[in-house]
Every structure is written in C-alpha cells, then in structure tokens.
Amino acid sequence: MHDFKGQTVIVTGGTRGIGKTIAESFLTSGAKVIATYLTNEAAAAKFKQDNSQFAENLNVQKLDVSKYEEVERFFKYIDSKYGGFEILVNNAGIRKDSVLAMMKESDWHDVMNVNLTGIFYMCKFAVMNMMRKRYGRIINISSVMERYAFEGQANYAASKAGLVALTKALSKEVATRGITVNCVSPGFIATELIQDLPDKLREAYLARIPMKRFGNAEEVAACVLFLASKEASYVTGSVLEVSGGL
C-alpha cells in the first residue's frame, strides 16, 4: 500500500506480537528496519529466521526502553550506523494487572517505566535526530484502555492515558519541523499480551466489542503504516483507534 524504500524505521518490541507484524509490514514495503526486543531471545531468533529474505534490511537489537543510558547508547549506534532514521514506532509495552488496593508498588512503577517513561526517553532522542532532517514520523502504540480504564488496570490505563497526553504535547512542539507524532490505539488484539485472560473475562470483553471479535496485528499495522507514510503529512497529535467499534 505504501512505499518505504530508502527509509529507516525503528520498532520497539518488534520481534513478537503486534510489533513483529508492524516490523514485517515495513520490511515488505521496502524499509530498513531496526526491531528491538528485551528478554525473549527465542522469539527474536525466530523473527530473524522467518525474515531471512530481508536480512540486508533487518537489524535486531536488544534494548530496554526504560533505561535512559541504554536508550542514549542505542540512538548513538543508530546515528553512526545509519546516519539517522525517518520513523519511530514506540510499540513496546507491558501489563501487570491487579486491583489498585492490592497492586504491588513495583507493578505500578514497572508499567509506568516501560509504557510511559520509556517512550519519553525514546521520543527525546528521536526528536533531536529528526529535527536535523526536518522530517520524521513517530507513532506511539497506546490502548483503548486510556479511555475505558477497566478495573484491575489502573497502572496500565494511566500509563496509556499519559502516553496520549505526551503525544499531543510533543506533536505541537515539533509541528513546524516536518515531524508528526500520533497514537494508534488498539482495542483487544489477539497476541500473547491478552492470552492470559481468564475465559470468563474473555467472553465479557467479546460481548462488549460491536464487531464481536478480537482484532489482529495486521489490522493495527495497517494504521501504523498509514500514519508513517509521507501521505499522512497533515495528521498529527491524533489518536487512531483500531478496536472494532468499542
């Protein structure tokens, strides 16, 4: 649908789940892709193997987005290897659900550190780089939970609502520099992230979705690629929901 030849894309959490499909969609559209992961070496190796036909355009890197120094080192490496990049997809995210009164302090901070602070770090270094080129596309993967905030997800919902606010503020700061910053906000997408849902909860969620089905990663990737395209030049600070009508 879109041609990304000559463009370089960073996808965090890009070796499994939604991120993997986003990374593969960019590869098949001609982009060079740097896909990052954190601990799942097996999934990263399989992703590399599955995409061996794109070996020249694919670079898999280990990166913890919640560590400031690691993020700083990562962008120095990208700069020296590629001389910059055009597109950043902040996809890495985690969930650690429990009702607030029972929530461990560490579960609150872990979710905030990855889903919100990590994206602040990634955006901070990315924007410095993109300003030099006066071009860039940043797509942050939020969640419809930023609007619905279901019980048991205070940390996750707050992190994703914060991410929408970060996106809107940053989009205004860089609007005259050729850089757009948007959110794609998925509903329930069939990946490992929601595999552990109890059957009863799964049924209850399905009943609430007007389309009566979970979405798939391809449906999210299609929206990411649109916002990453040159054609989406007048779209910034927006939240594109992919939720089957939730």
Ligand code: NAP
């Ligand atoms: P997933 O299958 O659990 O994958 C999460 C990815 O994030 C993995 O690649 C993981 O790396 C990486 N990651 C975790 N912590 C990290 C850290 N500290 N630094 C860097 N990378 C880290 O999740 P998903 O379902 O594909 O979700 C992707 C995004 O969509 C998330 O932001 C999620 O909140 C959002 N989302 C998902 C749904 C859904 O229904 N699935 C709905 C709404 C929003 P490893 O592979 O090394 O573990």
